[in-house]
Amino acid sequence: MKDLSGWGRYPRVSGQLDAAFDIRPAAKATAALPGVIARGLGRSYGDAAIGRNNTLDATGLNRMQGFDPDTGVLATEAGVSLSDIIATFLPRGYFPSCVPGTRFVTVGGMIASDVHGKNQHNDGTFGDHVEWLMLALPDHRVVRCSRDENAELLRATIGGMGLTGTILSAGFRLKQVETGWIRQNTHVARNLSEAVALLRQTGHSTYTVAWIDVLARGASLGRSLVLEGEHARKDQLPWGDVAFPSSRNGRIGVPTDMPGWMLNATTVRAFNELYYRNGARKAGRTVLVPWDAYFFPLDGVANWNRIYGRRGFVQHQCVIPDAKAESVVSEILERFSSHGAGSFLAVLKRLAPGSGLMSFPMEGLTLALDIPVSDKLMPLLAEIDALVVEAGGRMYLAKDATQSPETFVAGYPQLDRFRRLRDEIGATGQMASKLSERLGI
Amino acid sequence: MSDTDQAPVQKNLLVLGGTSDIGRAVAAAYAAMGWKITLAARDVEGAKRNAADIQTRTGAHEVTVRQLDILDTGQFETFLDQLDALPDTVVCVVGMLGDQQRAQEDAEHATQVMRTNFEGPALLLEMVAARFAARGRGLIVGVSSVAGDRGRASNYVYGAAKAGFSAYLSGLRNRLAGTDVQVVTVKPGFVRTSMTAGMDLAGPLTAEPEAVAERIAGLQTRPADVIYVLRAWRLIMFIIRSIPEAIFKKLKL
Numbered sequence: 001m002k003d004l005s006g007w008g009r010y011p012r013v014s015g016q017l018d019a020a021f022d023i024r025p026a027a028k029a030t031a032a033l034p035g036v037i038a039r040g041l042g043r044s045y046g047d048a049a050i051g052r053n054n055t056l057d058a059t060g061l062n063r064m065q066g067f068d069p070d071t072g073v074l075a076t077e078a079g080v081s082l083s084d085i086i087a088t089f090l091p092r093g094y095f096p097s098c099v100p101g102t103r104f105v106t107v108g109g110m111i112a113s114d115v116h117g118k119n120q121h122n123d124g125t126f127g128d129h130v131e132w133l134m135l136a137l138p139d140h141r142v143v144r145c146s147r148d149e150n151a152e153l154l155r156a157t158i159g160g161m162g163l164t165g166t167i168l169s170a171g172f173r174l175k176q177v178e179t180g181w182i183r184q185n186t187h188v189a190r191n192l193s194e195a196v197a198l199l200r201q202t203g204h205s206t207y208t209v210a211w212i213d214v215l216a217r218g219a220s221l222g223r224s225l226v227l228e229g230e231h232a233r234k235d236q237l238p239w240g241d242v243a244f245p246s247s248r249n250g251r252i253g254v255p256t257d258m259p260g261w262m263l264n265a266t267t268v269r270a271f272n273e274l275y276y277r278n279g280a281r282k283a284g285r286t287v288l289v290p291w292d293a294y295f296f297p298l299d300g301v302a303n304w305n306r307i308y309g310r311r312g313f314v315q316h317q318c319v320i321p322d323a324k325a326e327s328v329v330s331e332i333l334e335r336f337s338s339h340g341a342g343s344f345l346a347v348l349k350r351l352a353p354g355s356g357l358m359s360f361p362m363e364g365l366t367l368a369l370d371i372p373v374s375d376k377l378m379p380l381l382a383e384i385d386a387l388v389v390e391a392g393g394r395m396y397l398a399k400d401a402t403q404s405p406e407t408f409v410a411g412y413p414q415l416d417r418f419r420r421l422r423d424e425i426g427a428t429g430q431m432a433s434k435l436s437e438r439l440g441i
Numbered sequence: 442m443s444d445t446d447q448a449p450v451q452k453n454l455l456v457l458g459g460t461s462d463i464g465r466a467v468a469a470a471y472a473a474m475g476w477k478i479t480l481a482a483r484d485v486e487g488a489k490r491n492a493a494d495i496q497t498r499t500g501a502h503e504v505t506v507r508q509l510d511i512l513d514t515g516q517f518e519t520f521l522d523q524l525d526a527l528p529d530t531v532v533c534v535v536g537m538l539g540d541q542q543r544a545q546e547d548a549e550h551a552t553q554v555m556r557t558n559f560e561g562p563a564l565l566l567e568m569v570a571a572r573f574a575a576r577g578r579g580l581i582v583g584v585s586s587v588a589g590d591r592g593r594a595s596n597y598v599y600g601a602a603k604a605g606f607s608a609y610l611s612g613l614r615n616r617l618a619g620t621d622v623q624v625v626t627v628k629p630g631f632v633r634t635s636m637t638a639g640m641d642l643a644g645p646l647t648a649e650p651e652a653v654a655e656r657i658a659g660l661q662t663r664p665a666d667v668i669y670v671l672r673a674w675r676l677i678m679f680i681i682r683s684i685p686e687a688i689f690k691k692l693k694l
Contacts (some may be wrong), residue, residue: 021635022487060635063490064497074497088498 008045010312021060027136030166034405037433038166040106045315046401047434058307075171078108096176097129108167113398114359118207131182133170138430159356180244181232188196192222202228210348213272215441225279247292253302310374319366320393325365356413360396458534460487462634466654481509511561526625530580544598563609580623583610590678630674
């Protein structure tokens with residue numbers, strides 16, 4: 001038995017952990033182990049990568065299988081990490097078509113969560129760049145899924161949280177880049193309306209995202225820094241700069257759990273104030289930022305999840321359709337603000353619809369923030385979840401640890417199709433995580 | 442590279458045990474230095490999996506896979522004859538941990554552990570040494586184990602076989618000293634691999650396969666005789682070897 005939890009370290013569960021080091025054993029374990037779910041690097045925040053009865057560590061599936069420089073399609077086993085992919089291919093001028101906020105995730109995990117990045121509004125999710133995948137089903141079959149074969153199963157697996165079977169390998173597109181640098185423009189939004197407008201205005205840029213100060217109140221509610229980015233061309237680098245810098249991340253870390261008292265409204269407010277002012281100073285200028293600092297700022301602090309103390313934290317991410325987006329985000333911010341202990345980094349971004357049956361993105365605004373776990377947190381989250389689904393929105397399953405089956409069902413209209421498909425392939429009850437148990441999937 | 446450039450001669454590495462995690466890491470490290478790689482393993486499919494991985498990562502070089510059953514000693518000459526070229530360096534990572542309890546009760550299992558860790562590798566490297574000596578140069582790297590430094594109740598069948606292998610390498614090194622054929626013994630200590638998955642390994646004494654590979658790749662520029670990958674192991678094994686047998690036999694290690 002092993003202690004298992006997600007990146008938020010809430011909930012923590014003792015469970016059976018097995019490991020697969022090759023494709024065939026992974027497929028076999030999928031059929032043999034009851035109530036099983038595959039686990040990658042454990043970066044989903046809540047209970048998605050904890051099996052109901054068994055958890056299958058798939059990080060041993062870490063071989064790359066082939067690369068076609070003409071199409072940019074890379075084939076890898078599902079346990080290969082994004083970090084590994086970037087370290088291998090960025091020096092050759094290729095970058096993943098989509099990257100989430102950390103590079104310590106696996107290919108299988110990115111597909112199962114159908115992760116999105118700062119370019120989702122233009123370029124779609126990770127799943128949109130998957131050409132094919134090999135899926136181990138609970139009935140011992142291993143099937144290839146693509147837009148031409150088992151297309152429905154592909155749609156269910158992209159964003160399906162591992163509940164259709166174990167993803168064994170996949171082929172997905174990388175894009176060509178001239179450098180490993182991003183040209184970043186910062187815009188200052190003094191309140192939420194300005195932030196929403198700026199996100200819309202910068203929508204033509206490849207990357208755009210807003211950092212939002214959760215604790216700002218009154219007239220400053222929703223004040224943000226909107227960060228726009230483009231891959232820098234070679235001729236845009238200052239003379240002498242290395243085109244493909246290697247990562248300088250990971251040199252500092254959080255050695256132990258921070259005591260709870262350190263994280264309070266005052267310290268967080270001070271941090272956010274500094275971050276906002278520092279960003280505002282850069283506004284109006286174009287700065288060159290290396291890829292790791294731009295895409296994965298938090299990867300620079302090893303074990304940053306310990307900042308939120310021993311009880312762990314919840315990352316809450318919802319998306320709200322445009323019609324009510326601004327008013328609901330404003331309402332959520334006000335409630336968090338009066339709740340007190342807030343988030344170091346909260347993110348606001350525009351999303352376009354996702355393509356998987358259970359994909360999170362939809363046309364609208366997404367808000368993500370971290371909150372340390374406390375007794376008074378759960379009722380607050382329940383209120384917020386209710387606001388979100390009432391406005392036609394939903395919560396992101398890769399982050400979720402707390403929502404109710406009711407808000408889940410309300411947020412995912414294609415759930416019935418997903419359930420039927422699970423029945424057909426014998427996955428119901430067999431492929432099962434703590435998340436699927438909690439939400440009644 | 443243009444036609445007029447003098448192409449550097451590409452060097453050849455042969456990895457015996459091409460499906461092991463250390464073997465894979467060694468091959469990747471040499472491929473990154475531009476070497477041509479041949480992976481030999483009993484499980485050809487498993488070796489092909491590693492070959493594809495290395496090829497994808499390095500982009501250019503072809504990685505060759507050959508079948509080799511380390512227990513089939515009669516096939517060794519043919520195996521070496523059929524290589525595209527006599528390698529510049531041979532790294533042997535063949536090994537089998539086995540199960541100590543089972544080895545005590547089941548002579549067949551014990552035989553397999555002894556033959557896989559000692560007989561096969563020793564006989565094959567003897568033939569490699571002969572060919573290297575005839576050519577006048579070459580590097581032989583044998584991955585042995587700290588378990589061979591002293592027999593312990595918990596794994597003495599494996600340990601004895603590795604002790605035999607270490608002694609064999611030591612003798613080979615002694616014999617070839619003064620020639621351009623080098624023989625290196627590597628004792629990795631604990632390594633985080635699929636072979637040790639699920640074991641409770643002491644963190645500071647445990648190396649990643651890549652760290653072992655880095656040391657073995659480094660032998661091209663920094664020659665050595667016996668390597669403990671993590672320095673602490675040299676001290677630990679010195680102490681363990683120094684304990685008088687009268688005391689040692691009563692210890693639970």
